[in-house]
Amino acid sequence: MAVIIWATAVRAGDPLISRTLEVPVEVAGLPVDADLVTRPPESVLITIQGPNSALETIVPGDFAAIIDVSDVVYGEATVPIEIIGGQEQIEIVSRFPESATIRLEQIVTREIPITLQIRGEVARGHRIDDARVEPDSVLITGPAPRVDQLVEGRVVVFADEARENISELRRPNYYDIDGNIASVVGLDIEPNEIEVIIPVEELAGFTEKPITVNWVGEPAPGFRLLDVKVEPSSVQVTGAPATLDGLRVQTEVIDISGLDETIAQQVGLDLPDGVRLVDIQPIVVTLEIEPILSSGVEQRPVEVRALGDGLVATLDPEEVRVFLFGPLPILDSLADDDVRVTVDLLNLITGTHVLEPFVSLSTDEVEVRSTQPALITVVISGVVTATEELEPASTLLGLDLISQLLETTAVQDSEAITGEMDTLVALLPEGGHAYYRRKSHS
Numbered sequence: 001m002a003v004i005i006w007a008t009a010v011r012a013g014d015p016l017i018s019r020t021l022e023v024p025v026e027v028a029g030l031p032v033d034a035d036l037v038t039r040p041p042e043s044v045l046i047t048i049q050g051p052n053s054a055l056e057t058i059v060p061g062d063f064a065a066i067i068d069v070s071d072v073v074y075g076e077a078t079v080p081i082e083i084i085g086g087q088e089q090i091e092i093v094s095r096f097p098e099s100a101t102i103r104l105e106q107i108v109t110r111e112i113p114i115t116l117q118i119r120g121e122v123a124r125g126h127r128i129d130d131a132r133v134e135p136d137s138v139l140i141t142g143p144a145p146r147v148d149q150l151v152e153g154r155v156v157v158f159a160d161e162a163r164e165n166i167s168e169l170r171r172p173n174y175y176d177i178d179g180n181i182a183s184v185v186g187l188d189i190e191p192n193e194i195e196v197i198i199p200v201e202e203l204a205g206f207t208e209k210p211i212t213v214n215w216v217g218e219p220a221p222g223f224r225l226l227d228v229k230v231e232p233s234s235v236q237v238t239g240a241p242a243t244l245d246g247l248r249v250q251t252e253v254i255d256i257s258g259l260d261e262t263i264a265q266q267v268g269l270d271l272p273d274g275v276r277l278v279d280i281q282p283i284v285v286t287l288e289i290e291p292i293l294s295s296g297v298e299q300r301p302v303e304v305r306a307l308g309d310g311l312v313a314t315l316d317p318e319e320v321r322v323f324l325f326g327p328l329p330i331l332d333s334l335a336d337d338d339v340r341v342t343v344d345l346l347n348l349i350t351g352t353h354v355l356e357p358f359v360s361l362s363t364d365e366v367e368v369r370s371t372q373p374a375l376i377t378v379v380i381s382g383v384v385t386a387t388e389e390l391e392p393a394s395t396l397l398g399l400d401l402i403s404q405l406l407e408t409t410a411v412q413d414s415e416a417i418t419g420e421m422d423t424l425v426a427l428l429p430e431g432g433h434a435y436y437r438r439k440s441h442s
Contacts, residue, residue: 014051018093021046021060025081025100029070033107037143040067040100044081050090062086067100074144076103105143113137113152114172114194120159124278125206125236128159131198135191138172142187149176150184157196163208163236166198204241206278209249210234211269217257219289222329225256227288232281239275247275251285260329262288291327295369298322298339302357302376306346313345316377322359326366338362343376353378 022043027036044065048055063085072079080099083092116133133155140147153172171193176182202208211230219225235249251267264286269277301319320341324331339362343355354375359368 014053016049017052017055018047018049019055019058021048021058021063023060023063023065023083025065025067027067027069029068030104031070034074034104035107035143036069037103037105038076038101040079040081040102041097044083044095044097046083046095047093048086048090049093050087054087054089058086058090065095067102069102069104072102072104074104074106076101078102105145107141108144108147109139109141110147110150111137112140112150112174115152115154116196117154117156118159118198119156121161122159122200123161123163123236125203125238126163126200127203129199129201134195134197138194139190140174140184140187141190142184146182146187150174150182151177153194155194155196157198159198162198162200163202165200166196168196169193170196205244206236206238207244207247208234208236209247211283212248212250213254213285214250214252214270215254215256215287217255219256220258220260220329222292222327222332223260223289224292225287226290227286229286229288231284231286235269235281235283236278237271237275238278243272243274247272251283254285254287256287256289259287259289260291262286262290291329293326294328294331296324296326296331296334298324298334300336300339300341303340303342304378305342305344307380308345308348310383311350311380312383314379314381315343316379317373320357320376321372323369323372324361324366325369326363330363330365334366341371343378345378345380348378348380350380350382353380 022045024043025040027040030036046063046065048058063083066082066084067079068082069077069079078099078101081095081097083095086092114133114136116131118128118131122128138153140150153174155170155172157166157168157170159166174182174184211232211234213228213230215225215228230251237244237247237249239247250270252270254265254267264284266282267285269283271277299319299321302315302317304313304315307313322339322341324334324339340360341357342360343357345353345355354377356374357371357376359371361368
């Protein structure tokens with residue numbers, strides 16, 4: 001009775017609790033020449049029970065979930081998952097899943113032959129000599145059921161009228177015993193790429209020759225020949241080997257005298273007797289003609305635009321030099337009206353302004369590089385009549401004398417000067433009288 005009472009007291013101070021842990025799964029006993037085709041679960045959930053003091057420090061690493069496949073034969077099998085680890089006071093109540101279904105396959109390596117298939121034909125006058133692949137076999141490693149179904153690998157190359165040797169790396173397609181394409185994803189293939197070598201030789205009496213364009217003359221003045229192209233760039237000819245050796249294939253003579261634009265025309269070839277084309281095809285020559293680009297300088301007067309009513313403008317300078325760049329024939333043919341220089345005075349008031357001139361051209365093929373000078377000084381003033389020019393001058397002179405007399409204390413106190421003041425005022429226009437009255441009463 002005392003023992004029961006003691007155990008109850010201990011249990012009350014350290015109660016039983018449960019915890020769930022996720023433990024990683026490990027595979028043991030896997031043969032060297034085998035592999036798991038279907039993978040087991042990555043982890044197992046286990047439920048453990050024990051005193052609170054014991055479970056407080058437990059971590060998933062204190063346990064191991066083991067799938068032992070050492071006794072499993074090749075094929076599919078269900079294997080229990082064994083949980084090991086823990087402490088004496090801890091009980092493993094459950095685990096999920098309790099087992100795993102796996103498929104174990106033997107890993108084999110086989111040598112698979114590689115064959116070359118050439119489709120299409122090389123160009124006329126050529127032949128294929130000793131086409132091959134290197135290497136002519138590969139080693140494939142993987143699960144036996146997949147590797148054993150492979151029979152061969154094939155590399156397919158299209159000749160496509162080839163005139164030169166073909167050399168390239170290709171990945172073969174692999175076929176099973178029924179002639180169907182088989183997947184090799186996940187298999188180890190060594191080497192993964194195969195070199196295809198197809199020598200292409202020219203037959204005696206046939207040769208490939210570049211076409212040389214034969215032209216005479218010069219383009220129109222101010223134009224130049226920029227480029228010459230011929231399509232196709234070469235042709236295959238046949239004839240006696242001695243004649244073909246050193247043969248130069250030229251077009252008929254093309255006269256470009258006076259041309260001022262690009263032309264494209266079909267031409268014939270100048271072939272010697274006994275030599276003919278293997279394939280009859282059009283020969284098109286393109287002669288690219290373009291204007292010679294140059295620079296030019298034009299001096300033009302500066303025109304005023306949008307000057308307000310009743311205003312006059314004085315420009316400094318009145319002419320500028322305009323630097324142009326473009327086709328030489330167009331530059332040489334520019335008239336006065338083709339190049340105009342203006343300054344925009346819209347909404348500008350009287351005073352001095354520094355403005356950038358605007359150059360307008362009659363053609364888009366010429367560009368303005370700069371003007372010299374780059375800025376124009378414009379003085380805007382009001383329109384003055386002849387009468388108005390005389391009155392302000394006399395008025396200002398008289399007012400200036402009167403002001404000097406009035407501002408001199410000695411003169412203001414002298415009655416002797418009064419007569420002189422009256423004489424000066426009498427000579428002033430009406431505006432001067434008013435000014436004198438205001439000044440003498442201030």
